[in-house]
Amino acid sequence: MIGANKKNDIDLIRRAAEGESSAFGLLYDKYHRAIYRFVYLKVSHREEAEDITHHVFLNAWQNIDAFEDQGLPITSWLYKIAHNKVVDYYRTRRFTANIDDIPEEILNIATGDDQELVQRRIAVKKVLEALRSLPEDQQNVVMMRFVEELPHKDIAQVLGKSEGTIRVLQHRAIKSLQHILKDYEA
Amino acid sequence: MKPKEILHILQSLKDIEPRKDFSEESRFLILSTKQKHSLKEYLPSRVSLSGVLSQSFLSHPLRAIAFTFAGVLIIVTAYTATQEISPLFLPGLNQGKVVAEAEMINKTINIELDRLEYFDATNKTGSSALNQVTSKQLDHLNQSILEKEAQNIGTGTLSPEVEMNEKLNEILKQINQ
Numbered sequence: 411m412i413g414a415n416k417k418n419d420i421d422l423i424r425r426a427a428e429g430e431s432s433a434f435g436l437l438y439d440k441y442h443r444a445i446y447r448f449v450y451l452k453v454s455h456r457e458e459a460e461d462i463t464h465h466v467f468l469n470a471w472q473n474i475d476a477f478e479d480q481g482l483p484i485t486s487w488l489y490k491i492a493h494n495k496v497v498d499y500y501r502t503r504r505f506t507a508n509i510d511d512i513p514e515e516i517l518n519i520a521t522g523d524d525q526e527l528v529q530r531r532i533a534v535k536k537v538l539e540a541l542r543s544l545p546e547d548q549q550n551v552v553m554m555r556f557v558e559e560l561p562h563k564d565i566a567q568v569l570g571k572s573e574g575t576i577r578v579l580q581h582r583a584i585k586s587l588q589h590i591l592k593d594y595e596a
Numbered sequence: 597m598k599p600k601e602i603l604h605i606l607q608s609l610k611d612i613e614p615r616k617d618f619s620e621e622s623r624f625l626i627l628s629t630k631q632k633h634s635l636k637e638y639l640p641s642r643v644s645l646s647g648v649l650s651q652s653f654l655s656h657p658l659r660a661i662a663f664t665f666a667g668v669l670i671i672v673t674a675y676t677a678t679q680e681i682s683p684l685f686l687p688g689l690n691q692g693k694v695v696a697e698a699e700m701i702n703k704t705i706n707i708e709l710d711r712l713e714y715f716d717a718t719n720k721t722g723s724s725a726l727n728q729v730t731s732k733q734l735d736h737l738n739q740s741i742l743e744k745e746a747q748n749i750g751t752g753t754l755s756p757e758v759e760m761n762e763k764l765n766e767i768l769k770q771i772n773q
Contacts, residue, residue, distance in 0.1 A: 431627040438623050446614040460614055464622040472632045513612050536597070537605045556606040584599060591597035 419484050427475045434471050441485060442467060444558055445492050451541065451553055452496045456513065462499060466492045486568040489550075533594075540590040547571075548583035555580055 425433035445466055450459035469491050470477075477487055541549060547569070554565045555576075562580075566573045614622075 447612045460618045468626050557609045594597050
């Protein structure tokens with residue numbers, strides 16, 4: 411995904427750095443949902459996630475000329491900004507994640523059965539709790555691999571690690587999730 | 597929970613999306629914000645006057661013509677002003693007359709200097725005389741006058757105290773004999 415769009419992204423970045431706001435608008439349209447999800451899964455609060463996402467892209471727009479093409483995708487840069495913003499957020503606000511605030515779109519199920527909806531809500535809550543209990547690099551790999559469905563190569567570029575390391579982290583993360591959720595039957 | 601179920605729930609998290617209102621509002625706000633540009637963007641990598649001028653002139657040829665015209669105008673004005681002000685460039689100037697006039701001015705200055713010296717000497721003499729008249733001390737008087745005064749005092753009658761002392765001395769001498 412990143413490799414195919416990389417040339418186009420570089421062109422958009424160059425135009426945005428020259429002050430062409432519409433070019434940055436296209437980058438925003440392309441990546442703001444993924445960054446929002448990444449932030450939301452870390453803070454578990456819709457408004458806070460929106461606020462952080464806004465500041466991630468505002469920061470990127472204001473400093474787009476600082477982005478240097480070193481063969482890395484722009485998502486790598488955006489995820490790094492997002493990560494720093496989340497760290498700042500927890501450092502300053504000491505906010506505890508509220509997992510009860512589960513977005514309704516995840517709970518969309520075909521039957522509309524209330525009991526099934528409750529079970530689904532509990533299952534999602536358990537998985538989110540288990541995900542947050544993982545070390546940060548494992549959390550990031552799980553989010554990018556299974557939520558964003560990025561290939562190992564792209565995750566390696568974004569996180570600045572080798573593909574082999576990403577595979578190891580993914581394996582450990584799944585094992586840990588299984589271990590944490592072994593007593594829970596969905 | 598089985599791995600398949602875990603992965604299924606994880607994949608469903610992709611449905612998480614920001615509100616459409618937020619996306620539109622945030623996009624608008626970001627794009628209406630000015631970018632922070634570093635100063636280096638506006639400057640060439642090596643700043644030099646010739647570089648800046650050549651870049652400026654290449655992008656604006658009319659500016660180059662205007663600068664050239666202004667330069668020529670400044671040179672012509674400076675040359676003309678020099679010609680007008682300096683007497684060395686006056687045509688038909690008689691140098692002999694200029695030298696004679698300079699000598700005349702020099703003589704006049706010398707006469708005035710002599711007069712000033714005379715006034716200075718007169719002033720000194722006058723002030724010295726005034727000092728002698730007004731001073732109560734006798735330092736300023738002539739030495740010969742002072743000696744004559746001393747002699748007159750010496751030859752005059754002695755004071756009664758001195759005369760008494762001399763007589764007493766004589767009586768003492770007689771008693772001792």
